[in-house]
Amino acid sequence: MDKLKGKKIVNLYHDSAYGKETIPVLDLQAQKYGFSVTHIPVAHPGNEQQSQWLQIRQIKPDWVILRGWGVMNPTALRTAAKLGYPRERIVGVWWSGAEEDVLPAGDAATGYIAAGFNLPGSDFPVIHEIQKHVYAKGQGEMGDPARIGSVYYNRGVVHGIVTAEAIRTAQARFGRKVLSGEEVRWGLENLELDAKRLEQLGASSLMQPLKVSCRDHEGGGAVRFQQWDGSHWKVISDWIASDQSIVRPMIEQSAAQYAKENHITPRDCAAER
Numbered sequence: 454m455d456k457l458k459g460k461k462i463v464n465l466y467h468d469s470a471y472g473k474e475t476i477p478v479l480d481l482q483a484q485k486y487g488f489s490v491t492h493i494p495v496a497h498p499g500n501e502q503q504s505q506w507l508q509i510r511q512i513k514p515d516w517v518i519l520r521g522w523g524v525m526n527p528t529a530l531r532t533a534a535k536l537g538y539p540r541e542r543i544v545g546v547w548w549s550g551a552e553e554d555v556l557p558a559g560d561a562a563t564g565y566i567a568a569g570f571n572l573p574g575s576d577f578p579v580i581h582e583i584q585k586h587v588y589a590k591g592q593g594e595m596g597d598p599a600r601i602g603s604v605y606y607n608r609g610v611v612h613g614i615v616t617a618e619a620i621r622t623a624q625a626r627f628g629r630k631v632l633s634g635e636e637v638r639w640g641l642e643n644l645e646l647d648a649k650r651l652e653q654l655g656a657s658s659l660m661q662p663l664k665v666s667c668r669d670h671e672g673g674g675a676v677r678f679q680q681w682d683g684s685h686w687k688v689i690s691d692w693i694a695s696d697q698s699i700v701r702p703m704i705e706q707s708a709a710q711y712a713k714e715n716h717i718t719p720r721d722c723a724a725e726r
Contacts, residue, residue: 454696458487463509465502465529466520468494471548475520481699499525506532519545519567526554527562534561541566547676551604555681563683568676571611571660573686575602578655579610604686611660618654619644642667661692667722 464479466472476492483490491512493505499521506529509517517538519529526549530540541564545554550567575581580602587593600606623632623640632640644665651657665672675692712719 454486457482460488460516461512461514462488462490463512463514463517464490464492464520465505465509465517466492466494467499467522467525468496469522471522472520475546478696478700478703479518481703482696485699495521495525495529497525498523500528502528502532506536506538509533509538510536515542517543519543519549521545521549521554524557527556527558530555530558530565531561534558540564541680544568544678550679550686552686553605560683562681565681566678566689567681567686569604569679569686570676571604571607572658572677572688573602573604573607573679577607577657577659579614579659580607580655582655583610607659611656614646614654614656614660615641615644615663618646618650641665642670644672667720667725 462479462483464476466476472494479490479492482488491514493508495502495505502525517533519526521529526545530543533540533543540562543565545565545567547568547570550569554567555562555565583593584601588595595601619640620632620637621640622644623636624630626639626643627636642665644663646654646660646663648657648662651660651662661673661675663672674695674697676695677688677692678690679686680689681687709719711717
């Protein structure tokens with residue numbers, strides 16, 4: 454983080470609640486780590502960004518964070534290319550880092566970097582097993598075979614793993630039966646997917662190990678960065694943890710304020726087992 458000192462960063466964000474979420478985090482980080490940040494909104498849907506990128510060209514930032522959504526993402530990459538801003542200096546969040554965000558931009562997307570909670574690609578044992586035991590038997594709704602191994606496809610596989618393992622965890626406590634919502638919640642809040650279990654599931658490196666609790670619904674919180682080479686995503690980092698020293702206190706403060714305003718009694722995780 455010390456390498457951020459003196460840098461200029463632009464936060465190009467979707468002008469919505471989602472897009473605005475990280476503004477206070479980035480402002481606090483800028484104070485702590487000594488970089489400057491300029492927040493530039495893009496009105497929904499985001500298919501017109503000429504004025505925003507002209508402003509970016511004037512600022513000449515070291516990095517642009519793309520907190521986009523839908524058509525805003527390829528539009529940003531095309532406009533950046535048109536005005537000569539290097540795509541390898543644009544870093545997208547996880548809602549800006551799928552094939553749908555780069556393919557419509559064509560060559561303008563080459564070099565672009567984005568964060569992800571799961572790895573792309575089909576060379577994982579769990580993907581091979583799905584192809585063998587589901588698609589090869591004419592089951593499931595595969596749709597376009599080219600989608601297998603894409604970012605969103607693999608994210609769906611990860612969601613399936615988390616859901617199935619949470620139910621398995623809950624049934625180990627409550628019995629092999631149809632579970633209630635509260636029982637499944639218990640399974641989610643006691644879910645542990647360590648490296649050994651991920652290997653058994655054929656998902657090693659596809660996703661990060663998770664250990665969820667009543668207090669920590671994130672359970673991992675790391676991302677890996679990937680770069681678009683014009684046809685595929687290439688992973689360019691290891692798992693990198695989020696800046697919890699800043700983020701967690703802000704979340705707790707916001708949650709406490711919300712609970713107070715809405716007369717909600719927060720759960721006491723220490724009292725729950």
